[in-house]
Amino acid sequence: MSLENPLWGAPRLHGELLKLGFRLSQSTVSKYMIPRKGRPAQSWITFLRNHASAIAAIDMLTVRTFAFECLYAFVVLSHDRRRILRIEVTTHPTALWLASQVAQVLGAGSGVRVLVRDNDGAYGAAFRDQVRALGLDDRPTRPGSPWQNGHVERLIGSIRRECLDHQIIFNAAHLRRVLGAYAAYYNDDRTHLALAKDAPETRAVEAHGRIVSRRVLGGLHRRYFRIRSK
Known part of the structure; x- marks a missing residue:
């Protein structure tokens, strides 16, 4: 737990252990947790996501x-x-x-x-x-x-x-x-x-109407959408 959560101190680790049914003192957690300098820093992927x-x-x-x-x-x-x-x-x-x-x-x-x-x-x-x-x-x-x-x-x-x-x-x-x-x-x-299979500029779900397509880049790709029948 100490390795997986480099930002957590003894109080946070102690709280998680209490929730898992372990009855021990916070001082015991402090004694056995890995020192901050020995724990990995936040990863680059985590930084990008955050x-x-x-x-x-x-x-x-x-x-x-x-x-x-x-x-x-x-x-x-x-x-x-x-x-x-x-x-x-x-x-x-x-x-x-x-x-x-x-x-x-x-x-x-x-x-x-x-x-x-x-x-x-x-x-x-x-x-x-x-x-x-x-x-x-x-x-x-x-x-x-x-x-x-x-x-x-x-x-x-x-x-x-x-x-x-x-x-x-x-x-x-x-x-x-x-x-x-x-x-x-x-x-x-x-x-x-x-x-989640959406476009960067969110596309609305179109459930009704006739399906047609628009050519993109000369037909290299197509955009499909529905139009209301008259």
């Missing part, structure tokens, strides 16, 4: 065009409802450009307090200064630990598998349109296991 409503994560993915030009897509994801807050495209992701993107989406009123990111060299001094100016708690992941930014890493995998692997991108404007359409589908239509 602060989901105030966490945003960012990352970048590279995309090759038809002419082999390298483009960069910058993604901002809310942990709370897995909503894509922003996708923007550039050919040169400088620290100033990244700082501008963060300021536009995570400024005052966003509700975000913690920013999770990797250690990409593009997040330079100008970017870090902007994050501090916004009052965000900057949380870079440990080197070689992509799982610490798992939500956005999974999103990038979905973008590739469900969109970009089936598209030929011609230029930055084309990529921006494609990713914009995918983001709208992802937020409004696509159901997520982590959200």
Whole structure:
């Protein structure tokens, strides 16, 4: 019990033991509990779950065009409802450009307090200064630990598998349109296991009417809904 609950002191442990029918003194619990310095700290996963409503994560993915030009897509994801807050495209992701993107989406009123990111060299001094100016708690992941930014890493995998692997991108404007359409589908239509099979922007249950569908990304995906018969 002491190992599993590193934040609990002797009174809390003693109370739990009393509820389990053990009759012993609190001083005995204090004597045998593992010292705080020997107990594991809160895990990274626990931290993310406890602060989901105030966490945003960012990352970048590279995309090759038809002419082999390298483009960069910058993604901002809310942990709370897995909503894509922003996708923007550039050919040169400088620290100033990244700082501008963060300021536009995570400024005052966003509700975000913690920013999770990797250690990409593009997040330079100008970017870090902007994050501090916004009052965000900057949380870079440990080197070689992509799982610490798992939500956005999974999103990038979905973008590739469900969109970009089936598209030929011609230029930055084309990529921006494609990713914009995918983001709208992802937020409004696509159901997520982590959200009890709801969409980030909650979808109402439609029980009556004729079922029809709307094509998304040229028919790569579809949104199904009901319409009232006349």
